[in-house]
Amino acid sequence: KEILTYPQAPKNLLKCNQCGMCTASCPAARFTSYNPAQLVRDVIVGDREKVLKSLDIWQCFYCYTCHANCPRGNSPTELIRILRQIAIEEGCAKEEIVNLSVFGECFIEFGIGGISADIIEKHTYDFGKEWTNIRLTIDNIRENLGLDPIGLPADAQKQLKTLLQYTGFIERTERTKQLSTISD
Numbered sequence: 001k002e003i004l005t006y007p008q009a010p011k012n013l014l015k016c017n018q019c020g021m022c023t024a025s026c027p028a029a030r031f032t033s034y035n036p037a038q039l040v041r042d043v044i045v046g047d048r049e050k051v052l053k054s055l056d057i058w059q060c061f062y063c064y065t066c067h068a069n070c071p072r073g074n075s076p077t078e079l080i081r082i083l084r085q086i087a088i089e090e091g092c093a094k095e096e097i098v099n100l101s102v103f104g105e106c107f108i109e110f111g112i113g114g115i116s117a118d119i120i121e122k123h124t125y126d127f128g129k130e131w132t133n134i135r136l137t138i139d140n141i142r143e144n145l146g147l148d149p150i151g152l153p154a155d156a157q158k159q160l161k162t163l164l165q166y167t168g169f170i171e172r173t174e175r176t177k178q179l180s181t182i183s184d
Contacts, residue, residue, distance in 0.1 A: 002048075002086075003043060003082055003083075006082045008081065008082065009079070010073070010074040010075045011073070012072045012073050012074050013040070013043070013074055014044060015074075016037075016040050016041070016044065016074055017072065018041060019071060021069045021070055022036035022037055022040070022066035022069060022070055022074070023036050023037045023066075024069075025065045025066060025068075025069040026065055026066055028059045028060055028061050032059040033055075034056045034060060036060075036076035039051065039054075039056060039080075039083075040079065043079065043083075051083060052083065052086060052087045053092050057083045058084070060076070060077060060080040062077055062080075088179060097176055097177075097179050100176055101173055102116045102119055103115075103116075103119070104173035104176065104177075105173060105177075106119075107164075107169075108160075108169070108170055109157075110151050110152065110157070111152040111157065114151065120132055121136075138150060
């Protein structure tokens with residue numbers, strides 16, 4: 001009932017018949033423990049604590065494949081958006097918030113494509129040491145090849161920061177970062 005109070009909540013959430021189309025078509029389900037059908041089931045039966053504390057709500061890529069394939073017109077993706085917001089507000093997602101704020105800070109500093117060294121190193125397990133080494137030394141590699149460094153020119157970075165300040169993105173990123181430091 002709580003989920004249904006959100007305007008973006010899937011309107012047919014309670015009509016889910018657990019057909020599994022969302023899970024069968026989900027790219028995240030192929031590579032993680034994420035199971036959209038199980039998540040919807042857990043929400044419907046009211047297993048609030050399990051859902052909010054599960055790492056599974058952070059596995060969704062927001063590709064909307066589940067949304068496109070649901071015969072009932074549900075959207076596990078929109079459900080995930082609501083669940084993540086509740087988890088953040090209730091302090092159930094501190095590590096995930098840190099990761100989000102790091103990406104926000106990188107975007108503010110470098111624009112699209114910038115990744116913090118901390119995040120790159122966290123992906124060593126997923127992508128391997130070779131990828132990590134390349135990502136960490138990409139500017140040196142590009143320089144040796146006679147290419148410019150990745151990133152926006154200084155004037156474009158200044159314009160981007162102005163836009164991000166004006167839209168409130170910088171303030172929201174800072175608030176998100178502060179949420180990760182609040183003690184339980």
